[in-house]
Amino acid sequence: MALFGQTFVTGILIGGIYAVIAVGMTLIMGVMKIINLAHGALMMVGMYVCLALFKSFGLHPYLGMIPAMIILFGIGWLLQKYSIERVFGVETILPESQVLLTLALGLGITEIIRLIFTSNYQCAYTPFSARCFYLGGMSISQPYLVGFIIAMAFVAALHILLTRTDLGRSVIATAQDRDAATYMGVDAKRITNFTFALGTALAAAGGAMLLPIFYTYPDVWHPYLAKCFIITILGGMGSTVGALSGGLLLGVAETFGATYWSPGYRDVVGLIIFVLVLLFLPGGLKKVIGR
Amino acid sequence: MAEIKTMAKKSWFLPAILGIVAIAFPPFLGGYFQHLLILMMMWITMATAWNLLGGYTGCVSFGHCVFFGLGAYGGGLLYLHWGISPWWGMIAGPLLAIIAGIPIGLVTFRLRGPYFALSMLALGETFRIVFTNWVSVLGGACGIVSSRTFGVEKLPYYYIALVIAALSVYVVYRLMHSKYGYYFVSIREDQDAAEGLGIPTTRYKMYALIPSALFTGLAGAVYMNYMAYIDPEVVFSLAGISIMMILAVMVGGAGTLGGPILGAVIFVLLNEGIRAAVGPISYLIFMVIACLLIMFLPDGIIGDWAKIKRAFRGKKPVYVGGE
Amino acid sequence: MKKVKLGLVLGLAVVLVAAFALPGCVPEAAPPVAPPVAPPVVPPPPAGPIKIGINLSLTGPKASFGVIDRNSLEIARAKFGVTEIGGRPIAFIVEDNRGDPSIAKSAEEKLATLDKVDLIIGGYSSACGVTQAAAANDLKVPHILVNASKDDITMANYEWVFSGARVPASHYxxxxxxxxxxxxxxxxxxxxxxxxxxxxxxxxxxxxxxxxxxxxxxxxxxxxxxxxxxxxxxxxxxxxxxxxxxxxxxxxxxxxxxxxxxxxxxxxxxxxxxxxxxxxxxxxxxxxxxxxxxxxxxxxxNWSRIPAWKGEIAGVKWTNQEYYDAYLETYNAEPDYHGSQGFAAWQIALDALLRVDAAGKPINRENIKAALEETKLMTTMGLIEHKEWTDDMGHHYYNQGLPLTxxxxxxxxxxxxxxxxxxxxxxxxxxxxxxxxx
Missing domain, CATH: 3.40.50.2300 (Response regulator)
Structure with a gap:
């Protein structure tokens, strides 16, 4: 029972952090209908911004998260405006050239970070990173719990932003029907830039939450990118609730796979879910929950 | 399609000249350049194979490393378990790739666009993890070290790779000039319309997938025999194989016959040239060039040839998305 | 349509000719220029530098250890201060292989045939080590491994490949x-x-x-x-x-x-x-x-800065602690055993070069190889010897030492x-x- 409980709790807590990273991607995919392979690399940049703030000013990653999000918002906006927008919506033989562009951007960003920070593994541990408390034979790590709570707050705030404000409604309108939104007076280009920047900032927030419990190096993002896709497809594009439930589900499924099957196959669990959802639940959990 | 025909009309002698150069020239080159030529032929095969499914039929696969890896592992596994010459992998590898390709196609062809791309990506990763973990049957992360037949001599590998590359280009050329070709392109341009016209799209996608898997697998088998070492990290690599295949095709021009060839040549030369010239920042420069190419020539060098010509004639180039 | 057909026929011809050219009839294909591959073997002018190729993963996911290796090689070079042997300056030619085995092979080929190096040091990941070792052996360049710990690399009977200070994975x-x-x-x-x-x-x-x-x-x-x-x-x-x-x-x-x-x-x-x-x-x-x-x-x-291993090469005394301190001072980071293996690789290489020179022989690939076969040297990784032996698991190694654990x-x-x-x-x-x- 302790084994089961521990596995479940660990899965839920890590799933919350996955959800924040993925919610950014799901927004971008929802509005732009393209796969953004630079998302993971931008999360990594966010981690490095927090790390630099931690190293030079001793700013705890949870506080460094705010400047990191602002900086990444800017980077996201610039990338979208000056690079991705150029190929966005252009008639080409294969629309996937945009996907490839985002990937090349991601790999390029990785190399820039490597030049600045070297390839060394770096971390921002504080005594807080190792703290945990015990609950009926299960150990609950405090940084995981705090990360989870912040993550939930972000998802809730984003949900409110999207459903209760004009800006958010324009984002949703653009996602649902770009042309119709344009006719209704929404500046779709601006909204797209905003969405991309917001998604990037959220990725940075997720990275900042990972920093106290994990570590960073320029290629840290590869597994997280894969997880983002899985969650996006699992939850349904453009849905915050979908991303949240998808993130939690993936976190739990992975940890159960690692505990009861084999730690070596933990990523396969996610990938199997991914393909199954694509085949049997197109549209993702969004459809089931009814948004 | 019209493009291909004009290309063929204008320069039907081009393949002949290229062929003669490709056959007669390499013996005079040093080992290093022969090595690069072998890689080039391998990448031409892979890019051409990918182009058939991705460029012509419109099923952009982010997981072609599955077929490459299986092609490589066909020979590797024969060698690992029974000590059979890995050259049998030239048959076993592609066969394995096709056998795996059919169910993969049946499942993933139900999906479209980005969903298809992502599901292939997921499959590629799944194969990598399974090949890494299943030590008893697949050798696991340690990979397979096999024997090398020709030792120092590179020319035999080169000519084998050349024949395979030429064969892949020829097969794709023939396919694209048959009714299949028209069906493939019609599926890419508008799948619903193609279905409306009564084209069984899944079946025709499969007709594109099988040769594509076959030649990618052959390239993998060549790699296996030439490098005499494979491991899952390398042959099922997303960034190193799947993505680079697409990049090579897109740089040259997707959906054209010459595009993948040109793209693969540029890819190998640029990659190695920058690496040898500038050292550790080479990958960054390579990626910057890739970004610029995609931004300004989204249809590749051959696809956007008109645009390039216009730019060189001194007329103001019309940048896509700029107006 | 006719022209298309013509193109087809020609394409087919190309394939056929290629098929004919295939079964090793290379010399016939080009009879007048007889030995096509290697240019005439002229010994390099004696004043040219002694070129040492360094083939490591300096970018990509495996970069961090490749960089430690390169830094340690540089520290070792600075430490022993030997800038020329027999009037020939020592030059490092560094190649980045991104941790990809096929690029590692490309880099090895380039070093051996274009740069014409006398010795190659390299190999962090096992995958790269395998292809580098095979290429070095084919091209007859002595190669000293740095980290690549896969047992098979030194079990393949490559006479040009030397284990250096690396430990086979099964002996950790x-x-x-x-x-x-x-x-x-x-x-x-x-x-x-x-x-x-x-x-x-x-x-x-x-x-x-x-x-x-x-x-x-x-x-x-x-x-x-x-x-x-x-x-x-x-x-x-x-x-x-x-x-x-x-x-x-x-x-x-x-x-x-x-x-x-x-x-x-x-x-x-x-x-x-x-x-x-x-x-x-x-x-x-x-x-x-x-x-x-x-x-x-x-x-x-298999390494720590604590053991009091010490020795002397080229009149310069060294200890483990000194390497550690030098690395910390130069790169503001602490080295680990990978780096120590890099440091030791240059110790082994330098020792071999000096022995060739001391014997009054010209420094070239053959002589370096012969000297490496005789290596018996105290390094930061302990005593290194290149021997042929079989371990208790039945692994038969060539040019392999066994650093202390x-x-x-x-x-x-x-x-x-x-x-x-x-x-x-x-x-x-x-x-x-x-x-x-x-």
């Missing part, structure tokens, strides 16, 4: 077995949990470990690979805890070692002994990552050598106290 645990026999088994260790990172290094280490436990009648109650890039290892550690082992044996890189130590403490996975297999557990950063949870962790090791334990946040007893810097603590009681 050599020092552990006597410790197991004399301390752990009498101390009540009956059940072992083994987990290892799932790439080549971890898998081959685990393969080397299993028979040892089997032979001693120790039961493996948990045996699993894991992905070292995972965020948390709690699921695995929870399962390990449920299996109730007496001892944990772990093969880990650096960051996963840190996470494992912390999370094992969080989950209170109490065992009599937690034994790492070199890798992350001996690195200085392990302390930073795991904080006080490093305490009582044991690990096999020993066991360290983290005590009071410091690494101490505890085994073999004659070299110890502190007494071992076994069984280790429970997490709750620390």
């Amino acid at each position: 645990a050599d020092a552990m077995w006597s410790f197991v026999d004399e301390v752990l088994i009498p101390g009540g260790v009956k059940k072992v949990a083994l987990f290892y990172e799932m790439t080549d290094w971890g898998t081959s280490s685990a393969k080397g470990l299993r028979p040892g436990f089997e032979k001693r009648g120790i039961e493996l109650v948990y045996d699993s690979p894991y992905d070292s890039t995972a965020t948390d290892f709690k699921p695995m550690l929870t399962a390990v805890k449920a299996a109730k082992p007496d001892m944990i044996v772990a093969v880990s890189y650096l960051m996963d070692a840190g996470l494992l130590a912390r999370q094992a403490a969080e989950l209170r996975v109490n065992v009599l002994c937690y034994m790492g297999q070199a890798g992350g557990y001996t690195m200085p950063e392990f302390l930073k990552l795991a904080g006080e949870n490093v305490n009582y962790t044991m690990s096999t090791a 020993y066991i360290v334990q983290w005590l009071n946040m410091k690494q101490e050598i505890i085994w073999p007893l004659e070299g110890k810097t502190a007494d071992y603590v076994f069984p280790v106290p429970k997490y709750e009681e620390r």
Whole structure:
């Protein structure tokens, strides 16, 4: 029972952090209908911004998260405006050239970070990173719990932003029907830039939450990118609730796979879910929950 | 399609000249350049194979490393378990790739666009993890070290790779000039319309997938025999194989016959040239060039040839998305 | 349409001609220019530099250790201050292989045929090591390996490839077995949990470990690979805890070692002994990552700055500590055994070059190779000899030495050598106290 409980709790807590990273991607995919392979690399940049703030000013990653999000918002906006927008919506033989562009951007960003920070593994541990408390034979790590709570707050705030404000409604309108939104007076280009920047900032927030419990190096993002896709497809594009439930589900499924099957196959669990959802639940959990 | 025909009309002698150069020239080159030529032929095969499914039929696969890896592992596994010459992998590898390709196609062809791309990506990763973990049957992360037949001599590998590359280009050329070709392109341009016209799209996608898997697998088998070492990290690599295949095709021009060839040549030369010239920042420069190419020539060098010509004639180039 | 057909026929002709050219009829295809491949063998002008090729992964996911290797080679070069031998300056030509075996082969070929180097040093990852070694042997360039620990590389009878200071993966645990026999088994260790990172290094280490436990009648109650890039290892550690082992044996890189130590403490996975297999557990950063949870962790090791190994090359004395200090000062980071292997690689290379020169022979590939075969040198990794021998697992090695391994334990946040007893810097603590009681 302790084994089961521990596995479940660990899965839920890590799933919350996955959800924040993925919610950014799901927004971008929802509005732009393209796969953004630079998302993971931008999360990594966010981690490095927090790390630099931690190293030079001793700013705890949870506080460094705010400047990191602002900086990444800017980077996201610039990338979208000056690079991705150029190929966005252009008639080409294969629309996937945009996907490839985002990937090349991601790999390029990785190399820039490597030049600045070297390839060394770096971390921002504080005594807080190792703290945990015990609950009926299960150990609950405090940084995981705090990360989870912040993550939930972000998802809730984003949900409110999207459903209760004009800006958010324009984002949703653009996602649902770009042309119709344009006719209704929404500046779709601006909204797209905003969405991309917001998604990037959220990725940075997720990275900042990972920093106290994990570590960073320029290629840290590869597994997280894969997880983002899985969650996006699992939850349904453009849905915050979908991303949240998808993130939690993936976190739990992975940890159960690692505990009861084999730690070596933990990523396969996610990938199997991914393909199954694509085949049997197109549209993702969004459809089931009814948004 | 019209493009291909004009290309063929204008320069039907081009393949002949290229062929003669490709056959007669390499013996005079040093080992290093022969090595690069072998890689080039391998990448031409892979890019051409990918182009058939991705460029012509419109099923952009982010997981072609599955077929490459299986092609490589066909020979590797024969060698690992029974000590059979890995050259049998030239048959076993592609066969394995096709056998795996059919169910993969049946499942993933139900999906479209980005969903298809992502599901292939997921499959590629799944194969990598399974090949890494299943030590008893697949050798696991340690990979397979096999024997090398020709030792120092590179020319035999080169000519084998050349024949395979030429064969892949020829097969794709023939396919694209048959009714299949028209069906493939019609599926890419508008799948619903193609279905409306009564084209069984899944079946025709499969007709594109099988040769594509076959030649990618052959390239993998060549790699296996030439490098005499494979491991899952390398042959099922997303960034190193799947993505680079697409990049090579897109740089040259997707959906054209010459595009993948040109793209693969540029890819190998640029990659190695920058690496040898500038050292550790080479990958960054390579990626910057890739970004610029995609931004300004989204249809590749051959696809956007008109645009390039216009730019060189001194007329103001019309940048896509700029107006 | 006619022209298209013509194109087709021509294309077919190309294929056919290619097919004819295939079965090795290369000399016939080009009879007038007889030996096509190598240009006439003219010995390089004596005043040209002695070129040393360095072939390492400096970018890409495996960059961090490749960079440590390169830095350590540079430190070694600066340390011994030999800038020319026999009037020829020494030049390093550094190639980045991105950790990709096919690029590693390209780089090796370039170094050997275009740059015409006299010696190549390189190979961090095993995959690159395999293709580099094969290429070096084909091209007849002496090659000194740095880290690539795959056993097969030196089992392939490559006469041009030298193991240098690297340890074959299956021998990382050599020092552990006597410790197991004399301390752990009498101390009540009956059940072992083994987990290892799932790439080549971890898998081959685990393969080397299993028979040892089997032979001693120790039961493996948990045996699993894991992905070292995972965020948390709690699921695995929870399962390990449920299996109730007496001892944990772990093969880990650096960051996963840190996470494992912390999370094992969080989950209170109490065992009599937690034994790492070199890798992350001996690195200085392990302390930073795991904080006080490093305490009582044991690990096999093949390098540490503690042992008082010393020697003299080219009239310059060195010790392990000096290398450590120089690295810390120059790069503001602490080196680990990978770096030490890089440092030792240059020690071995320099020693061979100097011996060739001292014998009055010209410095070229043949003579360097002959000198490397005779290598018997004290390095930062211990005494290195290049010999042909067979180990107790039946592995037959060529040009392979066996650097010493020993066991360290983290005590009071410091690494101490505890085994073999004659070299110890502190007494071992076994069984280790429970997490709750620390």
